Amino acid sequence: MAIMEIMELGKTYNETKVLKNVTFSVGKNEVLAIIGPSGSGKSTLLRSLIHLEEADSGAIRIDGAYLAKDGKYVSAAAMKRITAKMGMVFQHFNLFPNLTVSENLVLAPKYVKKEAKSLTKKRAGELLKKVGLAKWADHYPAKLSGGQKQRVAIARALMMDPDIMLFDEPTSALDPELTAEVLQVMKELAKESMTMVVVTHEMDFARHVADHVIVLDQGKIIESGTANDIFENPRSERTKAFLHRSR
Ligand code: ADP
Ligand code: MG
Numbered sequence: 001m002a003i004m005e006i007m008e009l010g011k012t013y014n015e016t017k018v019l020k021n022v023t024f025s026v027g028k029n030e031v032l033a034i035i036g037p038s039g040s041g042k043s044t045l046l047r048s049l050i051h052l053e054e055a056d057s058g059a060i061r062i063d064g065a066y067l068a069k070d071g072k073y074v075s076a077a078a079m080k081r082i083t084a085k086m087g088m089v090f091q092h093f094n095l096f097p098n099l100t101v102s103e104n105l106v107l108a109p110k111y112v113k114k115e116a117k118s119l120t121k122k123r124a125g126e127l128l129k130k131v132g133l134a135k136w137a138d139h140y141p142a143k144l145s146g147g148q149k150q151r152v153a154i155a156r157a158l159m160m161d162p163d164i165m166l167f168d169e170p171t172s173a174l175d176p177e178l179t180a181e182v183l184q185v186m187k188e189l190a191k192e193s194m195t196m197v198v199v200t201h202e203m204d205f206a207r208h209v210a211d212h213v214i215v216l217d218q219g220k221i222i223e224s225g226t227a228n229d230i231f232e233n234p235r236s237e238r239t240k241a242f243l244h245r246s247r
Helices: 042-049 076-083 101-111 117-130 146-158 176-191 203-209 227-232 237-245
Strands: 002-013 016-027 031-035 057-062 065-069 086-089 164-168 195-199 212-217 220-226
Touching: 002 042, 002 195, 016 042, 016 057, 016 195, 016 212, 016 220, 031 042, 031 203, 042 057, 042 164, 042 195, 065 076, 086 146, 101 117, 101 146, 117 146, 146 164, 146 176, 176 195, 176 203, 195 203, 203 227, 212 227, 212 237, 220 227, 220 237, 227 237
Parallel strands: 031 195, 031 212, 086 164, 164 195
Antiparallel strands: 002 016, 002 057, 057 065, 212 220
16 A cells, blocks of 8 residues: 555756656565656655645655645644654764754654653663664764764654654765665664665665665656666666766
């Protein structure tokens, strides 16, 4: 069953259509990779799924509930309930620099979910252990490497217990050796059956971890299929050219 359904999604920025009739769905426990050239609309698409941007036509349905329909987002209360099912990880980590690692993790559960401090602290400890950063709980982000920061950002998103994790080029700001440790954490999440939508330039990750792959170009899905279809047997010339450039 699809946990995410995107129907004819569109968005225009100052007369320019940056998303055009984008339609796809993601099954529960699936990993979808979104690939495509810079400027093709990948971030706009992902951000519109949690209302960091507003799509202006089409529909978004999460776990059966409309987040947007006919280009209009639902009421604030419904939106809060639906977007809470998704956690997002950004290219530039977006940690709070004035909070320790542990404080970064407990902030949202404490204020958004009003969870008890003892409970959130315990869960933060468990998740930091999961991403290999238990020792860093009381340090400030500035002391961490980029790879460690991104692993904190993943743990922080997991604190809210999301059903779907969205990643927007989570390793693009990292050196290759730090990229690997972040991809490893993402692979483990996939193995644990987390539903994931991953915008990435890491073709090996898309090829070996994703169940499905979408190729976005100039705001349009130019090709979609299994990882095997896209990488072994791409049909569109533009996909072929993109994959060739990305090697
Ligand atoms: P990608 O993530 O694939 O690199 P983006 O979603 O960031 O692509 O951008 C898609 C297009 O939308 C680009 O042409 C970009 O210049 C444009 N765009 C993105 N954000 C804005 C904005 N806030 N205002 C105007 N244009 C934007
Ligand atoms: Mg982007």
